[in-house]
Structures are given as structure tokens and as C-alpha cells.
Amino acid sequence: MSARVSVQEADFDIASELARLETLGGGGVASFTGVVRGGGGLEALRLETYPGMTQAALETIAEEAQRRWPLTGLTLIHRHGTLPVGARIVLVGTASRHRAAALEACAFLIDWTKTRAPFWKQELFADGVTRWVEARPEDDVAAAAWDSSAEHGRP
Amino acid sequence: MALNLLYFAWVREAIGRDGETIDPPEGVETVAALVRWLAARGGGYAEALAEPMRLRCAVDQSFASLATPIAGAREIALFPPVTGG
Numbered sequence: 728m729s730a731r732v733s734v735q736e737a738d739f740d741i742a743s744e745l746a747r748l749e750t751l752g753g754g755g756v757a758s759f760t761g762v763v764r765g766g767g768g769l770e771a772l773r774l775e776t777y778p779g780m781t782q783a784a785l786e787t788i789a790e791e792a793q794r795r796w797p798l799t800g801l802t803l804i805h806r807h808g809t810l811p812v813g814a815r816i817v818l819v820g821t822a823s824r825h826r827a828a829a830l831e832a833c834a835f836l837i838d839w840t841k842t843r844a845p846f847w848k849q850e851l852f853a854d855g856v857t858r859w860v861e862a863r864p865e866d867d868v869a870a871a872a873w874d875s876s877a878e879h880g881r882p
Numbered sequence: 883m884a885l886n887l888l889y890f891a892w893v894r895e896a897i898g899r900d901g902e903t904i905d906p907p908e909g910v911e912t913v914a915a916l917v918r919w920l921a922a923r924g925g926g927y928a929e930a931l932a933e934p935m936r937l938r939c940a941v942d943q944s945f946a947s948l949a950t951p952i953a954g955a956r957e958i959a960l961f962p963p964v965t966g967g
Contacts, residue, residue, distance in 0.1 A: 761967055774966070775890060775891055777888070777890060777940070777943075777959060777961075779943055780940060780943040780959070783943065784945075805966060805967075816967070817966070817967055837967055840966060840967045841964075841965075841966055841967030842964065842967075843945070843964070844964060844966050844967075845890070845940065845959075845961065845964055845966075846964055846965065846966025846967070847890055847891035847961065847962065847964060847965055847966075848965045848966070849891070859891055859892045859962065859965075860965045861963075861965070862962070862963035862964065862965050866967075
């Protein structure tokens, strides 16, 4: 099992990240990329972290994914700082001998990352207005659905 | 005993600082009681902490409930619900 977890300001290269997962014995590689969504005059998001805790929280989530699914590899990269519309925010990649584990673990990792890691998004608008993003109840529902499936790996 | 407090997102903005070291008085035994004690300072503290339902916390860098005792804790962070991903 080869896990890579990173909290960083810099962008990441999806092709090389997925290529790394493809070298781990084959089967399937699944991925999710989160991108800053535009609209309503939004220019950028500012991502705040809890230095010292954010990396550890992501590592805990990654360990939980490894405990639940037979993964051969995992990548979880989350950016912070000011990210303009269209910029990549987060990459989840999973590798497993079979596709179901890779796909399910990928969904689990993004659901828990959204709700169980200390990040806060602030919206920066073209007119200078800023607004803190509110947590969405449906994100908590999605994350909690994995709680009741701990023994099966399915929501 | 000295306790480090950290504030994030709009909690940090309303209070006007990202953290401080305090010595909680006797009787302040949980995070919720700490929040009430801080809110009583008024100003930005009251603005940020008046509605505990809107707050989340971490005790020594682990997510915790506001009912968590603060005895023995070294670092307590107060923040809104997280919005990463």
C-alpha cells in the first residue's frame, strides 16, 4: 500500500499523480478532482487551514479508507491559499486490484475530506465583497452515510 | 494553567486575532463554558461566539464536542463547520 497525502499551496499534476497509482500492480485507478466553481461574480476562493491539524486529519481519513478497502495505492492532495475560478482544489486518487474498491474508496475519501478535515473556504468577488462559505447539510448526510456501512464499505 | 486558543475563519475575523493564551477561571470546565466566558467579553467575542450552535471545536488538534472538558488540554481551537474539498 502506497499512500501520498499532502496539504500544499502549489498546484498538482494529475497525469503524474495518476501514473504513480498505475504502477502499483494494476486493476483499477479512480480519481476525483475538485475545481473552483465560477458564477455570480466570483473571482477566487481563499482556503484556510489549521496548520498542524489539517495534514493529520487527512492522514486519518486516508488510514480509514485503507482499513475499509483493499487499496494498493492512494493519493489525497488538498490545496490552500487563494485559488482562482477554474483552479484545482483537491485530488483524490485510489488504486485497487478491482474497480469497485477504487471507486467506492474515492467517493468515501472526498465525502470525508469535505466534512472531517479543517479547511474553510472564503469567496472573493470581483466587487471586493468576501463571504465565508457555509457548510452544506447534504455534505454531512453524504459523509454520515459511510458511518453505517463501516462493515461493508458501501453506503 | 495556560491554555492556547486558536480562532479560524469568521471566528478569527470577528475576534480580530488568530489566537491567544489564557488562564481560564475556576468554574470554566468545558469548551462550552469557555465559549460563554469568552463571549461575555463583548465586542468581537460576543459577535463570534454568541451562537454556540454555529461553532465547532478541536481540543489538542482533534475534533471534539463543545461538551468536552478542558482539564489538561493545551490547545483549543474554535471555528465554523468545515468547508473543504
